[in-house]
Amino acid sequence: MENLRKVYPVQANCCAPLKSLVAVENISFGLESGECFALLGVNGAGKSTTFKSLTSEVEPTAGSIHIGSLDIRKDFNKIKKLIGYCPQTNPIFEYMSVEENIEYFARIKGIPRERRSELCNRAIKQLDLENHRNKLAGNLSGGNKRKLSVAIAIVGSPPIILLDEPSAGMDPEARRFMWRVVG
Numbered sequence: 001m002e003n004l005r006k007v008y009p010v011q012a013n014c015c016a017p018l019k020s021l022v023a024v025e026n027i028s029f030g031l032e033s034g035e036c037f038a039l040l041g042v043n044g045a046g047k048s049t050t051f052k053s054l055t056s057e058v059e060p061t062a063g064s065i066h067i068g069s070l071d072i073r074k075d076f077n078k079i080k081k082l083i084g085y086c087p088q089t090n091p092i093f094e095y096m097s098v099e100e101n102i103e104y105f106a107r108i109k110g111i112p113r114e115r116r117s118e119l120c121n122r123a124i125k126q127l128d129l130e131n132h133r134n135k136l137a138g139n140l141s142g143g144n145k146r147k148l149s150v151a152i153a154i155v156g157s158p159p160i161i162l163l164d165e166p167s168a169g170m171d172p173e174a175r176r177f178m179w180r181v182v183g
Helices: 047-055 077-080 098-108 115-127 142-154 172-182
Strands: 001-008 019-027 063-065 083-086 160-163
Touching: 001 047, 019 047, 077 083, 077 098, 098 115, 098 142, 115 142, 142 172, 160 172
Parallel strands: 083 160
Antiparallel strands: 001 019, 001 063
């Protein structure tokens, strides 16, 4: 990531002129395979916007993002298979079971049909969701919804895992367990 900048236009009310809100200002970093990196900052510092830029959820105003030799703006269809993402808000489907949610995202990631069941089972076990496998995701506690979101991110063991506040809403024991899984 080099000189990433994201500016959002903001309008206070219908009659006010547009103003600019700088969410991310010239952030640059590079990582090698196997490295762990954390974005730390106060609320509003641009952490989630940076994640959204890394996943093409928002387009940066300026700067570039490359994963290996791939440019995120040109090659995202190739890049998306390399990334597991747990956004700040749970990406779950409330009326699907835990297992169905993980299976759905495994399909999106392009995991072959013959491997899906095995990899979904592994993610369920890793995040201690076995007792909730057939429950509707909408009926889970807040902490278990976050565990499901992390399971979705790690299914298939992608080489890049992006976690935006993955332990929010978890009790201390569940938080320690989750960090052992992703650590």
